[in-house]
Amino acid sequence: MVVCSFYSSEHKQVWDDFIADSKTPLFLFKRDFMEYHADRFNDASLMIHEDGVLLAVLPASRKDDVLTSHAGLTYGGLVLSQKVKADAVLTCLEAIASFTRAAGVNKIVYKAIPFIFAMQGAQEDLYALFRVGATLTRRDLSSVIYLKRRLKLSKGRKWLIARAKKNSLVMTKSTNWEGFVELLSSVLERHDAIPVHSAAELALLSDFFPENISLRTIECEGKMLAATLLFTFDTVVHTQYLATSEEGKEVGALDHLIESCIQESQENGVDYFSFGISTEENGRQLNSGLIAQKESFGARGTTIDFYEIALND
Known part of the structure; x- marks a missing residue:
C-alpha cells in the first residue's frame, strides 16, 4: 500500500540520502539548500512510501490551500527512486492527490524537473500528470x-x-x-x-x-x-x-x-x-x-x- 506523509526534520538524513541516490540527484533538493530561506516559505514536502520503502519525495511548500513544488525553487517535481517504474509513479501521484486533498489543499502547482538533470529516464511523472487530468498552465523557454x-x-x-x-x-x-x-x-x-x-x-x-x-x-x-x-x-x-x-x-x-x-x-x-x-x-x-x-x-x-x-x- 502506498502512503504519503509530510516531511519533518527528524527525517533529514533519510531525505538527503534518498535524493543522492535518486533519478534526479540535485543538491537543490537537499534540506540544507531548501531550508536556507525557510522563513519565507511554509514547507509542506511529502514522502511517499510503499510497505515501508521510500519510493519518492516531493519538495513542496504551502500557502493557504495551494501546494507548490516548491515555491522557493525553479523546479521541484517528484524525485523518484531509481527502482521506481511507471505504474508506481501513477500510484504515487494519485496518493499525493488524495492525501493533500484530505489535508485541505485545493490545488497543486507542479513544476516539472527538466530532462537534462536526470541520471535515468525520469519523466513518468509527466505521463502521470496527464492521467490525473493536470493542466499545463505555464511553459518557460530555457537555453x-x-x-x-x-x-x-x-x-x-x-x-x-x-x-x-x-x-x-x-x-x-x-x-x-x-x-x-x-x-x-x-x-x-x-x-x-x-x-x-x-x-x-x-x-x-x-x-x-x-x-x-x-x-x-x-x-x-x-x-x-x-x-x-x-x-x-x-x-x-x-x-x-x-x-x-x-x-x-x-x-x-x-x-x-x-x-x-x-x-x-x-x-x-x-x-x-x-x-x-x-x-x-x-x-x-x-x-x-x-x-x-x-x-x-x-x-x-x-x-x-x-x-x-x-x-x-
Whole structure:
C-alpha cells in the first residue's frame, strides 16, 4: 500500500540520502539548500512510501490551500527512486492527490524537473500528470548547449571574446560575494529587480555545497568587470546569475567569462551548459534580445513546465 506523509526534520538524513541516490540527484533538493530561506516559505514536502520503502519525495511548500513544488525553487517535481517504474509513479501521484486533498489543499502547482538533470529516464511523472487530468498552465523557454555536439559561436561573439583576450582578461574563481552582489544589484536595478540571494546567503550555501556552488569572475585593477554564479550538477553546469559592468561590456568581459566557463565544463565532461530562461509574464512573452545572446554561444531551447492539479473539481 502506498502512503504519503509530510516531511519533518527528524527525517533529514533519510531525505538527503534518498535524493543522492535518486533519478534526479540535485543538491537543490537537499534540506540544507531548501531550508536556507525557510522563513519565507511554509514547507509542506511529502514522502511517499510503499510497505515501508521510500519510493519518492516531493519538495513542496504551502500557502493557504495551494501546494507548490516548491515555491522557493525553479523546479521541484517528484524525485523518484531509481527502482521506481511507471505504474508506481501513477500510484504515487494519485496518493499525493488524495492525501493533500484530505489535508485541505485545493490545488497543486507542479513544476516539472527538466530532462537534462536526470541520471535515468525520469519523466513518468509527466505521463502521470496527464492521467490525473493536470493542466499545463505555464511553459518557460530555457537555453542549453549540448556540449558533446556544440554549435559554432557567432562571429560577433568571437570578436568580443578576442577583444577580451587582447586585454589580457582571465577568468578566476572567487569568494568575493559582497562584490558580486553589488555588481549584480547594479545590473538588476535597471529592471526594477533585486537579487534573490544576499551575499551572506551565497556564502552560506557555498560553504554547504562547495562542489556545487561557485563564483567565477573577471577582474581588472581591482574592479569586478563580469561575474557568474555557477550551479554544478552531475550532468549540467548552470549560470544562476550573469552580470557585467559598463566597462566590462566595452571590453567583452562577460563574453570571455561565459566562453571560459563553457570550455571548463567541456573539459570536465559535463553534458549540458545551461543559461536559464528567457521568458517573462509567466512564459507568455519571449525576451528576444536575451535569448539571442544565449543562442550566439550555440545554445538552443528546452522547456520548464508548470502544471496545476485541481483537487475539488
